[in-house]
Amino acid sequence: MMTPILDLIGVGIGPSNLSIAALSATKTQLSTQFFEQKPQFSWHPGMLLKEAKMQTSFVKDLVTCVDPTSPYSFLNYLVTQGKIYPFLASGQSTLSRLEFTDYMSWVANQLPNTQFNAPIEDIQYDKGQFVVIHEGQEYLSRHLVIGTGIQPMxxxxxxxxxxxxxxxxxxxxxxxxxxxxxxxxxxxxxxxxxxxxxxxxxxxxxxxxxxxxxxxxxxxxxLDEGCFTDEYFMPDYVNRFYHLHSPVKTQEVQRQKLTSDxxxxxxxxxxxxxxxxxxxxxxxxxxxxxxxxxxxxxxxxxxxxxxxxxxxxxxxxxxxxxxxxxxxxxGFKRCLPNCLSEVLPHLKIDANARIELGENFNAKWKKACENEVYIVNAGTYSHGIAEPQLSLIAWRAARIINHLFGADLYRIPESPNIVNWLLPLKTNCPQNQANSRIYSSDELTSFN
Ligand SMILES: Cc1cc2nc3c(=O)[nH]c(=O)nc-3n(C[C@H](O)[C@H](O)[C@H](O)COP(=O)(O)OP(=O)(O)OC[C@H]3O[C@@H](n4cnc5c(N)ncnc54)[C@H](O)[C@@H]3O)c2cc1C
Incomplete structure (x- = not known):
């Protein structure tokens, strides 16, 4: 039997990729599959301390900021679990990490496009598709999203x-x-x-x-929890930050450290x-x-x-x-998984040995290519201080979904800020690029 070619394979199921899995699961136009090495969903289980609280609002869940009607919202979790009224009466604005993990597990267990106990050992790129390998089994996909997270420092x-x-x-x-x-x-x-x-x-x-x-x-x-500080964790700021010069970005990320750290x-x-x-x-x-x-x-x-x-x-x-x-x-450090080692040589690296990321979280190829490798929670240097955080995961997921599909499956409305940043915003940067480029066969085969 021929292995079907999926639109997107995700490696790793932490909150970042779980958001993409949840937002793509309700879009029948897309075929996706996400793989996780752990036997079931867990969120930094070694740090799941009894009293530990979230740093972000529960509204910044996997889907709500983009699609509040999604069945995978935190509010739907509360209603389905029969605890909405006691939750509201408790008056909490931030959740325990325990409850947010339970919410994310509830989502992961319902999704049809998640597979656990499935470490991805290798990924090859072959003639316009990725071959993703788990225990000798090959899965094919046009695009990839790497969401393999962080490692202890x-x-x-x-x-x-x-x-x-x-x-x-x-x-x-x-x-x-x-x-x-x-x-x-x-x-x-x-x-x-x-x-x-x-x-x-x-x-x-x-x-x-x-x-x-x-x-x-x-x-x-x-933690700098001021309301003006929150502006760093809004799409408009991230869109503008992206176009700053690299040394300025490094300096600003350092200066903004306490907004998340x-x-x-x-x-x-x-x-x-x-x-x-x-x-x-x-x-x-x-x-x-x-x-x-x-x-x-x-x-x-x-x-x-x-x-x-x-x-x-x-x-x-x-x-x-x-x-x-x-x-x-x-703390933790970001590193790319070993399974990406065959694809990495094809990707553009900047002067600091980091992968060059496009505005839509897509790694830039050395030679033009119609297949995308999205990398999430990796580009603080390119997208700013919000990147490793939960605040914008739903927005980022929708950007990626729109980009890979080549049309707006999610409407991402303009969301102007209170602060006038006076930083350029390249509104002509097309979101719908992934499937719309035409390359010569020479360019496409030169990776093989
Ligand atoms: C203790 C702690 C608390 C935090 N609290 C907050 C908070 O309150 N608010 C906030 O905004 N941010 C918080 N963060 C920051 C951020 O939200 C988390 O780090 C978040 O887990 C990032 O999600 P992720 O999906 O990118 O990565 P991860 O959660 O690290 O998930 C990556 C997943 O990929 C899997 N994986 C790796 N390699 C492979 C492979 N080859 N094949 C298959 N699977 C693989 C891993 O097993 C893992 O499950 C916190 C971070 C920590 C460490």
């Missing part, structure tokens, strides 16, 4: 010690360490560091004898109040410390004790502290 000096007593925050809920009577070092001062500190402080993993929280940042810094005010306030009660009301003898401006520069391990050397980023002074357990809340 481990400081070099900690790499030799990774194990059950020294691990990345992304493993916390899977390792479930017993911290009873242990001295715990938490390294990293972002949202994960704060979530982990709070859980360890509350004794959720047993009562530790001591907690030391170390951060390279110059204080425990809040700080700690929510709700979390900080809860933490500060706990610490106040402990130190000034209960007057508990010191058993925790909060240490900003401290960069981890060396690690040793002797007789089950870790010796961690930090350098003060303002004074340059070094000192060493001991710990029994080290939790690395040192």
């Amino acid at each position: 481990i400081p070099t000096c900690a790499k030799p010690f990774i194990g059950s007593n020294c691990f990345h925050a992304g493993e916390m809920a899977t390792i479930q360490p017993n911290l009873t009577n242990k001295r715990v070092a938490i390294v990293g001062g972002g949202q994960s560091g704060a979530d982990i500190f709070q859980h360890v402080f509350d004794g959720i993993y047993g009562a530790p004898s001591r907690i030391d929280w170390w951060s390279r940042r110059s204080n425990i810094e809040a 700080g700690i929510t005010n709700e979390c900080l306030q809860g933490l500060y109040q706990r610490l106040y009660q402990d130190k000034f009301v209960r007057q508990t003898p010191a058993w925790w410390s909060i240490n900003p401006s401290q960069k981890l520069i060396n690690m040793q391990h002797n007789n089950s004790v870790y010796h961690l050397t930090y350098e003060h980023t303002l004074t340059g002074k070094k000192h060493t502290a001991e710990a029994d357990i080290v939790i690395l809340c040192t």
